[in-house]
Amino acid sequence: MSIRKIFEDELAELKTQLVEMCRLTEQMISDAITALVNKDRELGKSIGVMDKRVDEYEMAIEKRCMRILLKQQPVAKDFRQVSTALKMITDIERFGDQAADIGELVYSMPGEKYIKELTHTKAMGNLAVKMVRESVNSFINNDEKLADEVITLDDQMDELFATVKTELIELIKKDGSNGDQGIELMMVAKYLERIGDHAVNVAEWTKYNETGVHQKF
Amino acid sequence: MNEFIGNMDITAKNCNLFYGDFQALKNINIEIPEKQVTAFIGPSGCGKSTFLKIFNRMNDLVEGCRIEGDFRIGGIDIFDKETDVNLLRKNVGMVFQKPNPFPMSIYDNIAFAPRTFGITKKSELDEIVEKSLRRASIWDEVKDRLRKNALGMSGGQQQRLCIARSLAASPKVLLMDEPTSALDPISTGKIEELMEDLKKDITIVIVTHNMQQATRIADRTAFFLLGELIEYGNTDDIFTSPKDERTERYITGRFG
Numbered sequence: 001m002s003i004r005k006i007f008e009d010e011l012a013e014l015k016t017q018l019v020e021m022c023r024l025t026e027q028m029i030s031d032a033i034t035a036l037v038n039k040d041r042e043l044g045k046s047i048g049v050m051d052k053r054v055d056e057y058e059m060a061i062e063k064r065c066m067r068i069l070l071k072q073q074p075v076a077k078d079f080r081q082v083s084t085a086l087k088m089i090t091d092i093e094r095f096g097d098q099a100a101d102i103g104e105l106v107y108s109m110p111g112e113k114y115i116k117e118l119t120h121t122k123a124m125g126n127l128a129v130k131m132v133r134e135s136v137n138s139f140i141n142n143d144e145k146l147a148d149e150v151i152t153l154d155d156q157m158d159e160l161f162a163t164v165k166t167e168l169i170e171l172i173k174k175d176g177s178n179g180d181q182g183i184e185l186m187m188v189a190k191y192l193e194r195i196g197d198h199a200v201n202v203a204e205w206t207k208y209n210e211t212g213v214h215q216k217f
Numbered sequence: 218m219n220e221f222i223g224n225m226d227i228t229a230k231n232c233n234l235f236y237g238d239f240q241a242l243k244n245i246n247i248e249i250p251e252k253q254v255t256a257f258i259g260p261s262g263c264g265k266s267t268f269l270k271i272f273n274r275m276n277d278l279v280e281g282c283r284i285e286g287d288f289r290i291g292g293i294d295i296f297d298k299e300t301d302v303n304l305l306r307k308n309v310g311m312v313f314q315k316p317n318p319f320p321m322s323i324y325d326n327i328a329f330a331p332r333t334f335g336i337t338k339k340s341e342l343d344e345i346v347e348k349s350l351r352r353a354s355i356w357d358e359v360k361d362r363l364r365k366n367a368l369g370m371s372g373g374q375q376q377r378l379c380i381a382r383s384l385a386a387s388p389k390v391l392l393m394d395e396p397t398s399a400l401d402p403i404s405t406g407k408i409e410e411l412m413e414d415l416k417k418d419i420t421i422v423i424v425t426h427n428m429q430q431a432t433r434i435a436d437r438t439a440f441f442l443l444g445e446l447i448e449y450g451n452t453d454d455i456f457t458s459p460k461d462e463r464t465e466r467y468i469t470g471r472f473g
Contacts, residue, residue: 004470073429075456075468212458 007072014064014085015140021057021092022136024050026129028099029195033125035106036188037118047103054096058089077209084139084209091198091205095132098191098198105184114185115171115178121185124160124192127153131199139206147203147210151217157196164189219293219300221308225251225389225420227272232286234267234276234444241267243444245286249437254412254421256435256452258428260472263441265424269392272422273309274302290390307334310383314395316375318367318382323350323359326367326378330386345385353381354411373404380411391415393423397430409434428468432456440464 001009028047035044065086068074074082131153138146165186172182200217208214227249234242242264249255257265267276274295276282288295295305307330319326327346336342346363350356355377359370367378376396383391393412397405412421412434425431431438432452439449440461448455448464459465466472 007470075428075432076459076465078469079457212454 003072007068007074007078010064010068010072011078011081014061014068014082017057017061017064018085018088018092018136019140021054021061021089022095022132024054024057025092025095025099026132028054028096028103029125029128029132029192032099032102032106033122035103037122039106039109039111041107041109041111044103044106048100051096051100054093058093061085061089080209080212084205087205088136088139088202091201092132092136094198095195098195102188102191105187109181109184112181115181116167116185118185120160120164120167121188121192124157124164124189127157127160128192128195128199131157131196135199135202135206138203139209142210144207144210147206150203151200154196154200157193161189161193219297219304221291221293221304221389223291225291226289227251227390227420227422228287228289229268229271230287232268232271232284232288234264234271234285235281235283236279237281241444245446247439247446247449249420249422251291251420252416252418253436254416254423254434256431256438257422257424257441258426258431258438258468259441259447260467261426264444265439265441266394268441269394269422269424270311272390272392273306273311275311277302307386308388309390309392310386310388312376312379312383312391312393312396314398316372316379316399318370318375318378320366320368322364323367323370323378324363326382327385329382334386349381349385350378352384352411352415353377354407355381371404373400373407376400376404376408377411380408384415388419390420390422393421395424395426398426405430428456440467442467 028050031043031047031050034040035047065082068082072078131150134146134153135150137143138150168182168186171178204215204217229245229247232242232245233240245268257269259265270276271284271288272290272295276284284296290305290309293300319329324346327349328342331342331345336345347356347360350359355374358374359378367375370378376399380391380396397408400408409430412423415421423435435452437450438452438455440447440455440459440463442463448459448461450460455464456468459468463472
């Protein structure tokens with residue numbers, strides 16, 4: 001097998017692992033929201049177990065990238081792809097962390113009736129899953145336009161976060177006993193908002209991969 | 218007579234070179250800044266060594282070789298009739314792929330050029346020999362056997378001796394044609410360090426097939442293909458985001 005072929009196979013394998021890692025975090029975010037809505041403490045707890053697998057993916061991909069850098073000493077687009085993957089996994093790992101944090105929060109919540117409808121929080125969850133999937137897909141498919149879309153979607157995420165925040169402040173102002181749950185729901189919203197930020201980071205790295213310029217949005 | 222003084226930028230304008238009917242270089246235009254390392258890369262036969270050799274007129278001796286264009290070092294037209302070829306070669310040293318020490322002592326190898334330029338006083342020659350060998354990072358290895366034949370040295374030492382021999386003529390420009398391709402990594406490392414050090418005073422142009430070497434040592438890189446200069450720019454840019462698809466394909470090993 002030619003050296004170039006070995007490199008291309010390594011790169012293909014790297015992308016497969018990235019997609020698997022990403023799908024796992026999508027499932028975790030989705031489960032975290034389901035656990036929250038259904039007050040399913042066991043489902044919340046199980047997300048932590050999935051997070052260990054995300055960490056294993058991160059280590060495996062990191063090792064693969066290091067090996068490619070060492071053995072192939074890639075340049076140009078090859079170099080950008082490997083360095084992009086190496087940077088991206090930090091953000092993908094954070095997707096998992098934030099989902100696991102929500103799961104843990106659900107597990108520790110006493111299961112009382114919610115002080116508000118979770119419409120906006122659910123919308124944030126769906127948006128987070130979409131941004132996560134599209135950010136990683138934009139890299140896999142060399143799709144700069146999709147990366148731009150992810151960056152734009154973050155404005156929606158920020159708006160939703162602002163809405164949830166205002167609602168919760170009002171509820172706590174109205175009745176101090178809403179405080180505990182109000183803060184917990186605020187934390188869930190913040191975790192989801194952070195997932196959006198990490199997806200933007202991934203999209204920025206995709207743009208670097210395509211253009212050679214790394215720009216913060 | 219034209220003297221080489223001041224800024225040692227190298228420029229070539231509208232360069233065409235023919236071996237008989239075969240055109241080996243096609244309309245090359247380049248400006249190489251002084252006191253930097255510039256690497257020429259490209260597949261075998263792309264014309265990079267041919268182009269390098271123009272700058273100390275090594276091609277003058279090649280039968281059937283015809284050169285068109287304007288070539289200047291430090292603003293001096295190197296093909297002008299007022300330009301003394303010997304003086305040009307004193308100022309523009311050359312190191313080749315295969316070390317080529319003269320079959321004489323280490324001392325005489327280094328003293329050869331200064332003697333040619335009329336220096337005969339022993340103390341003066343001693344000083345030039347020591348200084349040149351020190352600059353080429355080989356003094357400590359050979360200081361006790363300066364009278365021994367240079368052909369008894371290792372390949373890496375012979376190559377550094379050849380660099381020292383070039384330096385003895387106090388060149389302003391050093392042309393290096395794959396200077397480390399026959400050397401082990403330690404000797405290669407020494408020569409790369411040496412280039413880093415020399416560029417404080419000297420303009421260096423190196424032909425290399427080793428992409429990693431170009432990324433390590435060159436400030437600027439020029440990619441040649443089939444006698445054309447395809448892309449030229451900062452080394453970091455060439456190796457992370459080349460603009461031309463042909464450069465990309467060559468450096469990533471996908472050419473052909």
